[in-house]
Amino acid sequence: xxxxxxxxxxxxxxxxxxxxxxxxxxxxxxxxxxxxxxxxxxxxxxxxxxxxxxxxxxxxxxxxxxxxxxxxxxxxxxxxxxxxxxxxxxxxxxxxxxxxxxxxxxxxxxxxxxxxxxxxxxxxxxxxxxxxxxxxxxxxxxxxxxxxxxxxxxxxxxxxxxxxxxxxxxxxxxxxxxxxxxxxxxxxxxxxxxxxxxxxxxxxxxxxxxxxxxxxxxxxxxxxxxxxxxxxxxxxxxxxxxxxxxxxxxxxxxxxxxxxxxxxxxxx
Amino acid sequence: xxxxxxxxxxxxxxxxxxxxxxxxxxxxxxxxxxxxxxxxxxxxxxxxxxxxxxxxxxxxxxxxxxxxxxxxxxxxxxxxxxxxxxxxxxxxxxxxxxxxxxxxxxxxxxxxxxxxxxxxxxxxxxxxxxxxxxxxxxxxxxxxxxxxxxxxxxxxxxxxxxxxxxxxxxxxxxxxxxxxxxxxxxxxxx
Numbered sequence: 001x002x003x004x005x006x007x008x009x010x011x012x013x014x015x016x017x018x019x020x021x022x023x024x025x026x027x028x029x030x031x032x033x034x035x036x037x038x039x040x041x042x043x044x045x046x047x048x049x050x051x052x053x054x055x056x057x058x059x060x061x062x063x064x065x066x067x068x069x070x071x072x073x074x075x076x077x078x079x080x081x082x083x084x085x086x087x088x089x090x091x092x093x094x095x096x097x098x099x100x101x102x103x104x105x106x107x108x109x110x111x112x113x114x115x116x117x118x119x120x121x122x123x124x125x126x127x128x129x130x131x132x133x134x135x136x137x138x139x140x141x142x143x144x145x146x147x148x149x150x151x152x153x154x155x156x157x158x159x160x161x162x163x164x165x166x167x168x169x170x171x172x173x174x175x176x177x178x179x180x181x182x183x184x185x186x187x188x189x190x191x192x193x194x195x196x197x198x199x200x201x202x203x204x205x206x207x208x209x210x211x212x213x214x215x216x217x218x219x220x221x222x223x224x225x226x227x228x229x230x231x232x233x234x235x236x237x238x239x240x241x242x243x244x245x246x247x248x249x250x251x252x253x254x255x256x257x258x259x260x261x262x263x264x265x266x267x268x
Numbered sequence: 269x270x271x272x273x274x275x276x277x278x279x280x281x282x283x284x285x286x287x288x289x290x291x292x293x294x295x296x297x298x299x300x301x302x303x304x305x306x307x308x309x310x311x312x313x314x315x316x317x318x319x320x321x322x323x324x325x326x327x328x329x330x331x332x333x334x335x336x337x338x339x340x341x342x343x344x345x346x347x348x349x350x351x352x353x354x355x356x357x358x359x360x361x362x363x364x365x366x367x368x369x370x371x372x373x374x375x376x377x378x379x380x381x382x383x384x385x386x387x388x389x390x391x392x393x394x395x396x397x398x399x400x401x402x403x404x405x406x407x408x409x410x411x412x413x414x415x416x417x418x419x420x421x422x423x424x425x426x427x428x429x430x431x432x433x434x435x436x437x438x439x440x441x442x443x444x445x446x447x448x449x450x451x452x453x454x455x456x457x458x
Contacts, residue, residue: 017418021400021450025419028397033304033321038296041325045284045292048329 219246220253228258277341285335296325299342302420303349309404309416310353320356324349339430342421346431350413357409396454403453411446414439 219238223231231254238247255264271283271291277298283291303324307317327348338344404412410432417428429439 018447018451021447021454022419024393024397024400024454027393028401029305031305031308032301034318037318037322038300041322041329042293042296044326045296045329046289048332049284049287049289
C-alpha cells in the first residue's frame with residue numbers, strides 16, 4: 001500500500017518514480033509502529049466514537065423520527081386533556097342552571113298543561129282507594145323517576161318514555177332540587193350525581209321498573225268522604241308546602257266533586 | 269451503506285465520522301506503516317517519531333466530527349504529519365539547520381564517495397537497500413520529505429505540494445533534486 005505506483009508522468013522531468021529506487025526502498029523499509037501504539041490509538045478511536053456526541057447534522061438525522069413521534073404523541077395527549085377539561089367546565093356550568101330550573105318549575109306549574117301525573121289521577125278515579133302505605137310508594141316512584149331523569153341527562157341518551165317520565169311531576173323535580181340544594185358541593189361537581197340522586201340510582205333496576213310500573217294513587221285519597229272545607233284546607237296546605245301540582249290535582253278533583261261550591265266556580 | 273475492503277480512504281473516514289469504529293481500524297491498518305516510516309526517517313529519533321505518530325492519529329480522531337472530503341485522505345493525513353514535524357523541528361531547533369541545507373536551487377553536486385568500492389560486484393539487494401537508506405538520510409530535509417511522501421504516501425507532485433504547503437513547482441524541484449542525488453549515489457552499485 002505504501003508504495004503505490006502512481007505515475008507522475010514524464011512532464012515532471014526527473015521527479016517521476018525510479019523503479020529501481022522504489023524496489024530498493026521497499027526492500028529496506030520494513031519498520032512498523034509498536035503494538036502498544038496501535039492498541040492505544042485504536043482504543044482512543046473507539047472511545048471517541050462511544051463517548052463523544054456526533055456532529056449536529058448526524059444527530060438530527062438520527063433523532064428525526066423519534067422526536068417527530070414523541071411530538072405527535074405529546075400534542076395528541078394535550079388536545080385530549082384540553083377537550084376533557086372543556087367538557088367538564090361546560091358540565092359544571094350547566095349543573096347549577098339545571099338545578100335552578102328545577103327549582104323554578106314548581107312556581108310555573110299552574111300555567112303548565114296537565115301532566116301525565118294528572119292523567120294518572122283521572123284513571124285512578126275508577127279504582128278503589130289505595131291504602132295509606134301506598135303514599136310512601138308514590139313518593140318513591142317520584143324519586144325514582146327523578147333519578148332516572150338525572151341519569152338520562154348525564155348520559156345524554158334520548159329515550160322518549162323516560163324523558164316523559166322525567167318531565168312529568170313537578171314535585172319529583174322539586175324533590176331532586178331540594179336534594180341538590182342540600183348538597184351544594186355536590187352540585188359543583190357535575191360528574192358526580194347529588195347524594196340523593198346517587199342513592200336513588202344505586203337502587204336496583206328491578207326496583208325502578210317495579211316502581212314505574214305501578215299506578216300512582218290519587219292525591220286526594222282518604223278525602224272522598226270529607227266535607228269541602230277539609231278539601232280546601234288540604235289544598236292550601238299542599239300549596240304552602242310548595243306541592244303545587246298536587247294542589248292543582250286535588251283542586252281539579254274538588255271542582256269535579258263539588259261543582260256547586262262557590263270555590264269551585266270562582267277564582268281559586 | 270456499509271464499507272468493505274475496497275472502499276476508498278475517504279469513504280472509510282466518513283464511516284468513522286458517522287460512528288463506525290471498524291472503518292477507522294481499516295483506515296489505520298492501511299496507513300500506519302507508511303506514516304510511521306515517514307516520521308522515523310524525518311525525525312531520525314524513534315521515540316520522537318512514536319510520539320508524533322500518536323499525535324497525528326489523535327488529531328485525526330479529534331477532527332472526526334468535522335471531517336468532509338475536500339482532498340485525498342493521504343494528503344490530509346500527511347499534511348497533519350508535516351505540521352506536527354514542523355512543530356517538532358521548532359522545538360528541537362532542528363529546523364534551521366535542515367532548512368538551510370535543503371533550500372531549493374542548490375547545486376546538485378556529486379555526493380562524496382567515501383565508501384570503499386565493494387570487492388564483490390554482485391552485491392546483494394540487501395546491501396544496496398542499506399546504501400539507499402544511507403543516501404536518503406543524507407538528503408536535505410525538504411527533499412527527503414518529498415521523496416518519502418512519494419514513496420510512503422504514494423503521492424503525486426501536486427499532492428506533495430498540497431501536503432507540504434508549497435507550490436507545485438517547488439515540490440517538483442525538491443523531488444527532482446532528491447531523485448537525482450539518490451540515483452547518482454546508487455550508480456556505483458549497479
